[in-house]
Amino acid sequence: MSDIVNEAVRQLSEKIGSFDGSVKFVIEDEGSVMVDEAGVRAGDEDAECVMSADADTFRAILDGSMNPTAAFMSGKLTVDGDMGTAMKLGAQLA
Numbered sequence: 001m002s003d004i005v006n007e008a009v010r011q012l013s014e015k016i017g018s019f020d021g022s023v024k025f026v027i028e029d030e031g032s033v034m035v036d037e038a039g040v041r042a043g044d045e046d047a048e049c050v051m052s053a054d055a056d057t058f059r060a061i062l063d064g065s066m067n068p069t070a071a072f073m074s075g076k077l078t079v080d081g082d083m084g085t086a087m088k089l090g091a092q093l094a
Contacts, residue, residue, distance in 0.1 A: 049081040
């Protein structure tokens with residue numbers, strides 16, 4: 001597992017903990033992070049919503065220097081699946 005995925009799991013666990021829904025973050029060339037009612041972990045299971053970004057964009061979203069909505073609107077973050085779930089999680093990250 002990559003250092004970026006490990007760091008993402010740590011930071012998302014601090015910010016979110018568990019989540020009522022299922023989201024998979026795909027970090028290009030690094031791996032995937034699952035967020036659901038069981039918590040945050042490295043994983044590649046099916047999810048209601050899949051968000052994909054490169055490592056730099058993902059880091060910026062986590063550290064608060066980039067708003068998830070702005071990343072989506074600029075095309076740096078793609079969302080596939082349930083947009084309501086994405087927005088609910090984005091509100092917890094903002």
